[in-house]
Amino acid sequence: MDKAIIEKLEEHQILQFLGSIEIDLPRCIVDVGGNLEAEISSPYVAKGWRSxxxxxxxxxxxxxxxxxxxxxxxxxxxxxxxNEPGELKLFIGLDGPGSEVxxxxxxxxxxxDRVRSAQFEMVTVKTLTALLEEQDFPSEIGILKIDTESWDYNVLLGLDLRKFRPKIIVTEEYYWDVQATIxxxxxxxxxxxxNVGFIGYNSIWMDRACGVRHSLSMLRDWLVAVDRYPSAVQGRGELTRLSPYLKAKSLHSSPVRFDNVLVQAEGLDAMICEQSTRLAVTVANFLHEPVGRLGAQGAPIAVSYHWLHMSGKAAVWxxxxxxxxxxxxxxxxVKLDIVVRAPDRPGSYLLVVDLLEENVSWFGPRGGISASQAVVVVEAPSIPLAGAGTSFQAGRDAAPSGNRRTM
Incomplete structure (x- = not known):
């Protein structure tokens, strides 16, 4: 499914992010919602962590x-x-047994309604506290990863954080349920x-005892921008400063890496062939130095995008x-609107929004965290498509790329 491909990209980015944090973590990981491959926990299993x-x-x-x-x-x-033990219905996703959803x-x-089938099976349910006690698991946990398709809040409510304390929590966000998100x-x-930020549809949290600053600002602003979070909800403090915990290699390797530059785009479900629309984008900079209008070689910095087939092959680079x-x-x-033009052929695509230094390179291959989302491109319908945006002609603020390709 499209979502599975997006999740593979997000999991790679999450691992990259976790690997950039230089804190001595307890060598224990808990992965709730491992699915078929347990991509997040697998590298830690291989390192010998209690898993x-x-x-x-x-x-x-x-x-x-x-x-x-x-x-x-x-x-x-x-x-x-x-949050409570017993038995519950597990609804199987439309992708069948071993479903990702x-x-x-x-x-x-x-x-x-799009991904869940009516088929279900009764499953045993335990609180995470009881499960950890059964396993005689250490009380200090390095990483807790939860991916349960909108059930993460309930999982957390079943964890006694006085008995079992993770240093880092990675949890999937489900913005359709605003109250559960709040x-x-x-x-x-x-x-x-x-909250130290988010990657795709996952937020990352760290124990305040690690020394990070308290802030919900980045997450709150993005959720407000995509109409998934009431504007009255207030975060406190400044954006989290992770710089004391980031490995020096992310700052001094050659060419310069951008491990700590994050691009996030609002949701865009569908477009019409060759349609142009504006897309709200947020670019966050967690480097030790500003990201200027010009790169190190004097080339301008831009936000742009790739259209990929679901196989990963470029349709429009x-x-x-x-x-x-x-x-x-x-x-x-910073927040800005970019102009996105849909491919000229209908189909399912992956839209990847990224920064680039013109005629030098894209940020993604140099460690930057780009925004990826599945978009269905269709022929012009007889009725408007929800989420397809407003068509318009690209203005002066958006320069076409021509035929050159920046690698």
Whole structure:
């Protein structure tokens, strides 16, 4: 499915981000929602970390036990996690057994109605606290990763953070349920976890005892921009400063890497062939130095995009450029509208929004965190498409890229 391809890109970026944080972590990882491959926890299993991978689907558990059979440090448990023990219906995703989108969520919303089937199976549900106690798991946890298709808040409510304390929590966001999103963020905030940003549809939190500043500013502003978060919800403090914990290699390798520059774009579900639309983009800079309008070689810095086929092959590599008109300071972000033009043929595509230094390189291959999302491109319909944006002719603020290709 399209979502699975996006998740692979996000998982790679999450691992890259986690690898850039220079903190001595307890060598323990808990992965709730391992699916078939447990991509986030696998590198840590290989490093010998004590690992607990949890999934309610039999096919996923069989796959994971086979994958980690040579690693006695890894335990795979078949069950679901929630705030209360018992049995619940696990709805199978439309991608079938071993589904990437199976969920305990029975409510109706545009995403669930699209990916969830009516087929379900009854599964055992435990609180995460009880499961960790059964496994005699260490109380200090390096990384807790949760990906349960809109059920993450319930999983967290079932964890006694006084008994089991992660240093880092990676949790999938589900913006269709605004109240659960607010509840989860408030819960983590109240329990002294700091939101240090997000990658795709995942937010990353760190124990405040690690020394990071408290802030929800970056997440709140982005959610307001995509109409997924009430503007009345207030964060506190400045943007989180991660600089004391980032490895020096991210600043001094050659060519210069951009591990800590993050691009996030609003949701865009569908477009019409050759349609142009504006897309709201946020660029955040967590480097030790500003990102200027010009790069180190004097070339202008722009926001642009690629259109990829779902196979990963480029359909359109060089999108329309929208050049930065201001400097992005350290631990600051800017919001801007870019112009996106759809491919000329219908189909399912991956839209990747990224920064580039003109005629030099894109930021993504140099470590930058780009924004990726699946977009369906269709022939002109008889009725407007929800989320397709407003068509217009590109203005002067957006320069076409011509035929040259920046690698």
């Amino acid at each position: 607990l991978i949890v999934d309610p689907q039999e096919r996923c558990v069989e796959s994971l036990r086979k994958k980690f059979s040579a690693h006695p440090n890894a335990s795979v448990v078949q069950c679901a996690c929630s 199976s969920t305990l969520n029975s409510t109706s919303d545009p995403w669930m 509840g989860k963020h408030t819960y983590l905030d109240d329990n002294d976890f700091v 060089d999108g329309i450029r929208t050049y930065l008109d201001r400097e992005i300071g350290v631990n600051q972000m």
